[in-house]
Amino acid sequence: MSGAGFRSRPSVAASLLLPLALIAIATLVGTNGTPSLHGTVTLILCNLIVVLGLQVFVGNSGVYSFGQLGFATTGAYVAALLTLPAAFALLQTPGLPSFIVDAQLGSLLSTLIAAAASGLLAMVVGLPLMRTSTLAIPISTFAFLIVVYNIVANWDRVTGGSSGLVSIPTTTSVESAGLWAGAAVVLALAFKWSASGYRLQATREDEVAARSIGINVMRERLIAFGISGVLCGIGGALAVHQSGVLNPTTFYFGATVTTMTMLVVGGVRSVFGAVIGAIAIATVNEVLRGVEDGASLFGAISIGEAPGLAAIGLGLILLATMIAMPNGLSGGREAGELPWLRWLGMRASASLPESYGAEPNRRPVDPAVNGALRAERISLAFSGLRVLREIDLELEPGEALGLIGPNGAGKTTLVNVLSGFQEPDSGTVTLGGVDVTARSPTRLAHDGLGRTFQAALPFPHLTALESVAVGAMGVGVSRRRAAAAAAEVLDRLNLLEQAALPAGALPPGGQRLLGIARALAIQPRYLLLDEPAAGLNEAECEKLVAILRSVLEDFGCGMLLIEHDMSIVMELCPRVQVLDDGATLRVGTPEEVQADPAVVESYLGSSFLVAADA
Amino acid sequence: MTALGQSLIDALALGSLYALIALGITLVYTVMGMMNFAHGEFIMLSAYALYVFAGLPFAAAVAGSLLSGIVVALLAERVAFRPVRNADLSAQLVTSLAVAAILQNVVTVAVDARAQSVETPTSISESTSIGSISVPNLEFVTLGLTAIVLVGLGWLLYRTRTGLAMRAAAENFDMARLLGVRADRVIAIAFAISGALAATVGVLIVMQTGQVSPTMGLTPVLVGFVAVVIGGFGRMFGAVIGGLLLGTLSSLLGAYLPEGLVAFRDAIVFTFPVLILIFRPHGLLGGEIGKARV
Numbered sequence: 001m002s003g004a005g006f007r008s009r010p011s012v013a014a015s016l017l018l019p020l021a022l023i024a025i026a027t028l029v030g031t032n033g034t035p036s037l038h039g040t041v042t043l044i045l046c047n048l049i050v051v052l053g054l055q056v057f058v059g060n061s062g063v064y065s066f067g068q069l070g071f072a073t074t075g076a077y078v079a080a081l082l083t084l085p086a087a088f089a090l091l092q093t094p095g096l097p098s099f100i101v102d103a104q105l106g107s108l109l110s111t112l113i114a115a116a117a118s119g120l121l122a123m124v125v126g127l128p129l130m131r132t133s134t135l136a137i138p139i140s141t142f143a144f145l146i147v148v149y150n151i152v153a154n155w156d157r158v159t160g161g162s163s164g165l166v167s168i169p170t171t172t173s174v175e176s177a178g179l180w181a182g183a184a185v186v187l188a189l190a191f192k193w194s195a196s197g198y199r200l201q202a203t204r205e206d207e208v209a210a211r212s213i214g215i216n217v218m219r220e221r222l223i224a225f226g227i228s229g230v231l232c233g234i235g236g237a238l239a240v241h242q243s244g245v246l247n248p249t250t251f252y253f254g255a256t257v258t259t260m261t262m263l264v265v266g267g268v269r270s271v272f273g274a275v276i277g278a279i280a281i282a283t284v285n286e287v288l289r290g291v292e293d294g295a296s297l298f299g300a301i302s303i304g305e306a307p308g309l310a311a312i313g314l315g316l317i318l319l320a321t322m323i324a325m326p327n328g329l330s331g332g333r334e335a336g337e338l339p340w341l342r343w344l345g346m347r348a349s350a351s352l353p354e355s356y357g358a359e360p361n362r363r364p365v366d367p368a369v370n371g372a373l374r375a376e377r378i379s380l381a382f383s384g385l386r387v388l389r390e391i392d393l394e395l396e397p398g399e400a401l402g403l404i405g406p407n408g409a410g411k412t413t414l415v416n417v418l419s420g421f422q423e424p425d426s427g428t429v430t431l432g433g434v435d436v437t438a439r440s441p442t443r444l445a446h447d448g449l450g451r452t453f454q455a456a457l458p459f460p461h462l463t464a465l466e467s468v469a470v471g472a473m474g475v476g477v478s479r480r481r482a483a484a485a486a487a488e489v490l491d492r493l494n495l496l497e498q499a500a501l502p503a504g505a506l507p508p509g510g511q512r513l514l515g516i517a518r519a520l521a522i523q524p525r526y527l528l529l530d531e532p533a534a535g536l537n538e539a540e541c542e543k544l545v546a547i548l549r550s551v552l553e554d555f556g557c558g559m560l561l562i563e564h565d566m567s568i569v570m571e572l573c574p575r576v577q578v579l580d581d582g583a584t585l586r587v588g589t590p591e592e593v594q595a596d597p598a599v600v601e602s603y604l605g606s607s608f609l610v611a612a613d614a
Numbered sequence: 615m616t617a618l619g620q621s622l623i624d625a626l627a628l629g630s631l632y633a634l635i636a637l638g639i640t641l642v643y644t645v646m647g648m649m650n651f652a653h654g655e656f657i658m659l660s661a662y663a664l665y666v667f668a669g670l671p672f673a674a675a676v677a678g679s680l681l682s683g684i685v686v687a688l689l690a691e692r693v694a695f696r697p698v699r700n701a702d703l704s705a706q707l708v709t710s711l712a713v714a715a716i717l718q719n720v721v722t723v724a725v726d727a728r729a730q731s732v733e734t735p736t737s738i739s740e741s742t743s744i745g746s747i748s749v750p751n752l753e754f755v756t757l758g759l760t761a762i763v764l765v766g767l768g769w770l771l772y773r774t775r776t777g778l779a780m781r782a783a784a785e786n787f788d789m790a791r792l793l794g795v796r797a798d799r800v801i802a803i804a805f806a807i808s809g810a811l812a813a814t815v816g817v818l819i820v821m822q823t824g825q826v827s828p829t830m831g832l833t834p835v836l837v838g839f840v841a842v843v844i845g846g847f848g849r850m851f852g853a854v855i856g857g858l859l860l861g862t863l864s865s866l867l868g869a870y871l872p873e874g875l876v877a878f879r880d881a882i883v884f885t886f887p888v889l890i891l892i893f894r895p896h897g898l899l900g901g902e903i904g905k906a907r908v
Contacts, residue, residue, distance in 0.1 A: 062704065063704065064704045064707060064708060066711075128888050128889075128891065128892045129888065129891075131891070131892060131895055132891045133895060133896060134703070134704075135649065136843050136891060136895070136897075138707055139649065139836075139839040139840060139842075140843070140887065140888055142836060142839065143836060143839075143840055143884040143885075143887060144884075144888075146833075146836055146880060146881075146884055147880070147881040147884050147885060150877075150878060150880040150881040150884075151878060154877035257711060257712075260708065260711065264708055308719040308720075308722030308723040308727065309719070309723055311718075311719040311722070312715075312716055312719045312720060312723065314715065315712050315714075315715035315716035315719065316712075316716060318708070318712035318715070319694055319712040319713065319716065322698055322701070322705060322709040322712060323694070323697040323698060323709070326701060326705055
């Protein structure tokens with residue numbers, strides 16, 4: 001819960017207590033208000049739980065789901081049917097099995113069963129849905145919402161059909177809704193700050209980079225989808241026990257737009273945002289509803305009855321937010337990450353421990369699995385264009401191999417093949433003698449293959465420390481130890497001063513180094529670097545060489561270095577492989593390669609020869 | 615045999631309608647990368663134009679409907695979608711959801727939440743017999759219109775400069791811009807055509823159901839989305855195939871499901887795409903979306 005190692009105690013306390021305080025205030029207002037206010041506040045708190053459910057999935061994964069209200073519907077119907085008095089059940093739901101009719105559960109038990117049922121449904125539905133792409137998920141979840149609606153609206157004998165259910169016991173009080181909402185806040189924050197939550201956030205920030213550090217995108221999304229289903233189910237169950245009536249449209253398209261608006265206006269990435277968004281929009285909604293019912297403003301302007309007006313208002317607010325303030329009211333930050341903590345003279349980030357307590361960042365040397373990374377006769381063609389032709393490559397543990405060649409020679413494609421991002425047409429990749437050709441990038445990261453990309457691919461909204469730590473979490477290190485390991489890596493790369501900054505705020509050179517740090521955090525046996533010096537200035541280049549040298553010495557991993565700056569390659573790599581037009585032109589020491597006329601002609605250029613002579 | 619022939623023609627007609635919806639959505643997606651939730655509302659608003667212009671001759675009302683579809687689509691693009699053109703896919707999707715909610719409720723406030731009936735020419739609801747099969751005239755109209763639209767779109771995309779610019783923009787938007795394709799113009803044209811397609815669908819739906827309601831766009835847009843997903847994002851041909859598949863499935867289920875299950879037709883129809891996505895996560899024709907760029 002504490003988010004140990006990443007944020008200070010005051011920051012954690014503020015992130016937790018501020019939303020809880022808002023909920024407490026809302027609960028107090030509800031308890032002491034008129035009976036109608038009582039009901040309104042209770043429903044707002046129930047809505048808040050659904051919005052928090054939405055936040056857990058959408059906020060952390062960055063993937064929008066339009067189906068979460070389907071889980072609220074599920075929870076609501078389960079809770080209603082388990083508590084409906086037998087006499088009414090006989091009348092409204094004649095097809096309901098008698099053991100459910102006779103259940104007559106109390107409110108707490110029915111809510112818990114509703115939560116379990118909707119969570120289970122979310123896992124079952126999520127299993128196929130989470131396999132689809134980031135853009136297909138919103139649409140397939142929307143389809144799920146319509147499927148749920150279609151079923152509850154037509155399964156008359158069990159759900160009461162489109163006319164719905166009435167006379168459901170109204171057992172949800174403001175206080176109980178407040179308590180549940182508080183618990184939901186704690187759960188949402190605990191998930192966000194868990195290793196699983198961090199891994200999911202990494203996939204939101206950059207899916208490709210996340211896979212390269214061993215994160216299973218589908219699995220992390222599924223976990224959050226399940227938790228989201230539980231929270232939405234609880235919200236639905238509590239709401240139905242407040243209003244006492246339920247029909248298929250209670251949690252349908254309208255409610256989907258409303259809850260989505262609450263989350264987006266508050267700021268999707270933040271639990272605090274979900275809370276303030278829900279309360280703010282609910283308040284606006286109540287005012288607009290008052291106008292809808294034909295209230296008179298200030299006793300002067302009276303407006304006629306106009307249903308739909310509130311929904312227009314909400315739509316406009318959502319639209320304006322998307323255009324003008326896409327990060328929402330909270331800016332996507334938790335309460336303890338907002339600047340006010342600094343005004344009070346407190347730090348938001350945790351102070352780093354003197355000794356990091358992590359074991360030396362090195363994989364145990366096991367000759368059986370620590371064998372060479374070997375590619376044999378790799379060939380690949382993109383729609384007829386042959387990019388790689390029967391390439392062999394061998395990288396011994398602890399060795400640094402330079403991979404050079406003109407643009408389009410196939411260097412990056414070869415690294416993609418080695419790291420599992422691209423399956424070759426033929427040929428095999430082996431790691432310590434084991435065939436790993438068909439393994440996914442995620443799996444290969446677990447096998448000890450780290451890589452960087454030509455672009456830095458930072459995790460902009462995570463801090464530098466979190467960005468690196470999530471690399472360790474990606475391969476299963478606990479969150480606490482990941483933080484310590486990340487601090488150690490950052491220290492070695494001279495990035496410790498920037499540890500608390502968002503990765504997106506680092507200069508390009510810093511982001512590039514951070515990419516290397518992130519790959520080192522998975523404790524790789526082999527590190528594949530794709531043009532690490534691209535875009536760095538001379539001073540940064542020198543720093544990079546020093547860092548890479550220390551990586552070779554301290555981390556003991558083999559290194560494959562794609563680089564156009566020959567001086568860097570010469571300095572670091574005792575062996576160089578030259579690619580040209582998808583085939584190996586030459587393998588040898590830097591001196592041998594430089595002396596080879598074919599290499600000079602294809603890549604280095606005659607001017608290089610002149611320069612070398614001089 | 616007769617019954618089967620009848621269902622097949624029904625299925626083809628419904629599939630054509632769905633293909634028109636999917637085309638309208640795909641067109642905007644290819645030039646802008648946005649799945650437009652508000653496309654259903656473009657359909658709904660053009661249908662309401664028929665209701666508003668009910669006093670005019672039907673042909674004039676249809677022209678008015680077509681114009682409304684185009685104008686609404688262009689307005690939405692200018693006011694709401696242009697500012698988020700460079701935002702990510704999800705942000706654009708939510709923006710279009712907001713536009714959908716606004717348009718839907720504007721109609722609710724301006725007209726009524728309940729459905730309104732619209733008179734259409736009686737000749738449309740009559741049937742023509744071919745052998746032993748009697749085909750509703752509306753289905754001929756639908757099939758004919760779809761054929762015209764497909765040929766017209768094909769001509770536009772592959773035989774005109776504008777079409778070339780649109781295809782270039784679809785391949786690589788930034789590069790097309792650098793090469794002098796005017797982005798605003800290409801996107802506006804895509805929206806205008808999309809609006810016209812929406813209006814065509816709106817008119818066809820009204821001719822079939824004889825009524826309009828503020829929520830009438832919801833099911834069509836979902837159908838269109840699902841068809842686009844099945845077909846593989848951003849493929850015109852895929853959208854048509856996806857629409858035809860979905861329409862055929864829906865129509866045949868309606869005809870052959872046992873009576874107790876007919877009510878659950880939508881549930882079955884919308885579960886089907888998920889089954890396809892399990893085996894082909896990127897759709898039947900596999901678009902580029904979701905593929906790793908490294």
